[in-house]
Amino acid sequence: MSATWLFAPSTNALHDTGHHPETAARATAATQALRQDPRLREACHWGTARAARTEELARVHAVDYIAQINAASDTARRQQRRLALDPDTVVSAGSYEAALHAAGAVLTAVEVVGRGEARHAFVVARPPGHHALENRAMGFCLFNQVAIAARHAQHLGFARILIVDWDVHHGNGTQAMFYTDPSVFFFSAHQFPHYPGTGSRWECGAGDGEGYTLNIPLAAGTSATEYLRAFEAGLTAVTDRFHPDFVLISAGFDAHVTDPLGQLQLTDADFVRLTHLVKAVATTYCAGRLVSVLEGGYNLATLPQTICSHVAALADQG
Incomplete structure (x- = not known):
């Protein structure tokens, strides 16, 4: 058994965004780098994913919204053009199919990890997902893969889900999907204030979910040392009160010092440290069960190697 499985749907390129920061080249470059990295050839297994079904998406998204994305993609196909859903988010003829397979890849990753066929998995998912709301696309995102994965893990019998989001933008x-739900802990470290304007320290959940959201807002220019200190302290605070059965990472790499859409200062070595910290939580509380999902990261010159460093840290048995 390979401890780490990788998924990169061939449909990633069908989501055609045109001249846009979130381009198909991100997934292509990342997938190629992962396949060529000598550290990963023996340590990782490439899995084949399926498309998500409507009822699986509907655990977090409104059925009417799912139909809306399908219809928008169909309109784009018939009119042979891209449609703007908001100033940042576009749909092309192949976007619905790409989004179904991105979600399906994450669901498959949860299944293989849940069955014990892998300890960890990483998914090159495109389009990204963590800004997508129950009934609204935004911030380059159509379907919220990590949220769909959390509900799928619960459907498989894993009651308590920890979502760690280190994208430079708040998820x-x-x-929003889990704000009143004490069975899913959402922990995010992100630049603040920054798009989309949410993620203050005072956003900590509501109702039964109060205390099950923890945000670590960090100012532009925050050093890697300060970031890591705050992240580790926050993760400790999470596990002091919540012992997960399954861990998910919204793995955005736009907090990298070279990224054009953020102003944080992390390097590849810092993402390795973040990976080890989260992996240690999974090892301690849930037999290592961890699925990491690509979110942001927009510097094509550095993103592939950063992703490889993250996956190598996941696969590291030390």
Whole structure:
């Protein structure tokens, strides 16, 4: 058994965004780098994913919204053009199919990890997902893969789910979906104030979910040392009160010092440290069960190697 499985749907490129920061080249470059990295050839297994079904998406998204994305993609196909859903988010003829397979890849990753066929998995998912709300696309995102994965893990019998989001942008969609739910802990470290404007320290959940959201807002220019200190302290605070049965990572790499859409200062070595910290939580509380899902990261010159460093840290048995 390979401890780490990798998924990269061939449909990633069908989501055609045109001249846009979130381009198909991100997934292509990442997938190629992962396949060529000598550290990963023996340590990782490439899995084949399926498309998500409507009823699986509907655990977090409104059925009417799912139909809306399908219809928008169909309109784009008939009119042979891309449609703007908001100033940042576009749909092309192949976007619905790409989004179904991105979600399906994450669901498959949860299944293989849940069955014990793998300890960890990483998914090159495109389009990204953590800004997508129950009934609204935003921030480059159509379907919220990590939220869908959390509900799928619960459907498989894993009651308590920890979502760790280290994208430079706050995962407002994921937070909103679980804000009143004590069975899913949402922990995010992100630049603040920054798009989408959410993620203050005072956003900590509501109702039964109060105390099960923890945001670590960090100012632009925050050093890697300060970031890591705050992240580790926050993760400790999470596990002091919540012992997960399954861990999910919204793995955005736009907090990298070279990224054009953020102003934080992390390097590849810092993402390795973040990976080891989260992996240690999974090892301690849930037999290592961890699925990591690509979110942001927009510097094509550095993103592939950063992703490889993250996956190598996941696969490291030391």
